[in-house]
Amino acid sequence: MEVALKATGINKVFHDAADLQVLKNVSLEVKTGEFVSIVGKSGCGKSTLLYVLSTMDTDYEGSLELNEVKVTGKSLNELARIRNESIGFVFQFHYLLPDFTCLKNVMIPALRLGKLSYKEAEEKAYEKLKMFGVEDQALKKANKLSGGQQQRVAIARALINEPTIIMGDEPTGNLDSKNTGIVFDLFQKLTKEFGQTIITVTHDEDFAKRSDRIIEMADGEIRSHGH
Amino acid sequence: MKISVNTEIALTYLSARKKQTAVASLGVMFGISMFIFMQSLMKGTNDYFEKMSFNSTPHIRLYSENKVADTHMLTSYLTDPSVKILTNPKQLIQSQGLTNPYGIIKEIQRNQQIANVTPQVTADVIYTSGSVQINGNVAGVNIDQEDKMFDVQSNMLVGDLHDLNRVNNGLLIGKGVADKLSLHLGDNITVTSGTGSPTIMKVVGIFATTVKQIDDTKSYANIVQAQNLLGKDRSYVTDIKINLKDYNNAPQVAREIETLTGYKAEDWVKANEQLKAAFKIRAIILNSVIGVILLVAGFGIYNILNMTIYEKIKEIAILKAQGFSGPAVTSIFLQQAIYIGVMGGLVGITCGFGITYMVSRIYIGAGTLKYLPMSFYVPHYIEAICFGILTTIAAGFFPARKASKVDPVTIIRG
Numbered sequence: 001m002e003v004a005l006k007a008t009g010i011n012k013v014f015h016d017a018a019d020l021q022v023l024k025n026v027s028l029e030v031k032t033g034e035f036v037s038i039v040g041k042s043g044c045g046k047s048t049l050l051y052v053l054s055t056m057d058t059d060y061e062g063s064l065e066l067n068e069v070k071v072t073g074k075s076l077n078e079l080a081r082i083r084n085e086s087i088g089f090v091f092q093f094h095y096l097l098p099d100f101t102c103l104k105n106v107m108i109p110a111l112r113l114g115k116l117s118y119k120e121a122e123e124k125a126y127e128k129l130k131m132f133g134v135e136d137q138a139l140k141k142a143n144k145l146s147g148g149q150q151q152r153v154a155i156a157r158a159l160i161n162e163p164t165i166i167m168g169d170e171p172t173g174n175l176d177s178k179n180t181g182i183v184f185d186l187f188q189k190l191t192k193e194f195g196q197t198i199i200t201v202t203h204d205e206d207f208a209k210r211s212d213r214i215i216e217m218a219d220g221e222i223r224s225h226g227h
Numbered sequence: 228m229k230i231s232v233n234t235e236i237a238l239t240y241l242s243a244r245k246k247q248t249a250v251a252s253l254g255v256m257f258g259i260s261m262f263i264f265m266q267s268l269m270k271g272t273n274d275y276f277e278k279m280s281f282n283s284t285p286h287i288r289l290y291s292e293n294k295v296a297d298t299h300m301l302t303s304y305l306t307d308p309s310v311k312i313l314t315n316p317k318q319l320i321q322s323q324g325l326t327n328p329y330g331i332i333k334e335i336q337r338n339q340q341i342a343n344v345t346p347q348v349t350a351d352v353i354y355t356s357g358s359v360q361i362n363g364n365v366a367g368v369n370i371d372q373e374d375k376m377f378d379v380q381s382n383m384l385v386g387d388l389h390d391l392n393r394v395n396n397g398l399l400i401g402k403g404v405a406d407k408l409s410l411h412l413g414d415n416i417t418v419t420s421g422t423g424s425p426t427i428m429k430v431v432g433i434f435a436t437t438v439k440q441i442d443d444t445k446s447y448a449n450i451v452q453a454q455n456l457l458g459k460d461r462s463y464v465t466d467i468k469i470n471l472k473d474y475n476n477a478p479q480v481a482r483e484i485e486t487l488t489g490y491k492a493e494d495w496v497k498a499n500e501q502l503k504a505a506f507k508i509r510a511i512i513l514n515s516v517i518g519v520i521l522l523v524a525g526f527g528i529y530n531i532l533n534m535t536i537y538e539k540i541k542e543i544a545i546l547k548a549q550g551f552s553g554p555a556v557t558s559i560f561l562q563q564a565i566y567i568g569v570m571g572g573l574v575g576i577t578c579g580f581g582i583t584y585m586v587s588r589i590y591i592g593a594g595t596l597k598y599l600p601m602s603f604y605v606p607h608y609i610e611a612i613c614f615g616i617l618t619t620i621a622a623g624f625f626p627a628r629k630a631s632k633v634d635p636v637t638i639i640r641g
Contacts, residue, residue, distance in 0.1 A: 084550020111232035
């Protein structure tokens, strides 16, 4: 199996009041098509790790490879391009742009990437919304939707560019059990049917248990790789 | 037309807060329309005053000036190389006239930059009518050329200036002279110069300039009449008045003519130094007012964009997480500034034109000045648009750069 993500010897120190090492020599590998959950207590560094893996946080030591290409040391603009093309994000809060319609929100990353024409992007965005059962909300402003619907639109947005890796920071943290179920089933479908890789940080034990692999963290170190 | 996603986001942000956008554009609009109005007013009045000064002053006046005695004569007499010292030198009286004036005129006319040349005989005189006498001066001119150069016709109240060529001993007098001596068209007036004999002349026209001093003293006569008044011959000419194709070259051409003829050539800039100073002061005042207005407009845009960025910081973070690079984010916010600038600018030049047009219809009615002199000068409008857009870019640049530097991790993690 191909390796979607490989991190080697990641160290990260926060320099706030006193130096605090939040990640201690973390190494991990995620295969293409895997559904991985990262769990651990608050403050164990799991979110910090996710943001390092996401390429958004560049202030770390160690090396990171995405799809077997080393990304550590690339410029911010190159990283932005990589995120645009091959990483999709789902956050605890939906972070949709309230001034735009749901359809536009989903389209924006595709338009940014520029591989599809406007019309193609529109069709694809609609198709993604349909996949999550929110196609009838497509032309509403993002802030007019319910929380569950918003999160589904946000996931559709994360998927528009067919990223190889989808990262979630508590993607179900704000959802009721019904919506959590829907999201989980979709994630599973993505890995099984479309071969996309999913890495999520979660507090939700049920959610974690149902994923392919659980990585446990404590005090900035990986306690268990779940193999 | 295909618009980029950055443009689309910028436009959506602008239309999402129409009120703020309108206020920011209004600031720019106000700045630009004031810019155009003030520039038009300034150029209009400057042009007017320049034209006014050229109604009485030629671009270059060539005349003979008294000189301070120098050692020139001693040198030609004492040919030995001794040092000559002249103590207490005095002004030497030169002949008031120019030697061989028509030869000089021919010579001057060879210069490509010259548009018109005309000789003049100036005579200080006393006007007498009945028992009243007043001092004044007669300008002996070729009235056709004089009119071509100084638009005498526009100052005429009554009479025909061409009568100077037709009526023997004809005289055009200023309104002040006419009032003081209660003279009317066709009346006789006695004119006496210092050197000639008193001559009875006939009023063939009355003129009024905006300068009271001129109206109270000046009169025009045929150049031959003026020579007769002074008891001089036909080659006697006191001034040669020269107009150029471009009056801005006057100082340089004046120097050339001075070298060529050896007489004093005074250009209009020297003759009207106070006018130039007034132009400069006006320019400084108006430009600082415009500068302040544009600065305020710029701060308006800066503020609004800054506020937008604070409000949208999460959205900026999310855009960056989705792969919008720093330059893309800069482009989104800078574009907003530019659209505000372009909108304000376009409305501004329309308003500026409107204000300028309306003000140009305000009746003043002082002297020959009927309406406020406003200029409609296309480069002002181009300048205004450029200034407006430059201001908005400068005002938008810092907020946009700040937005591009938003760190998505800190914002998203809270």
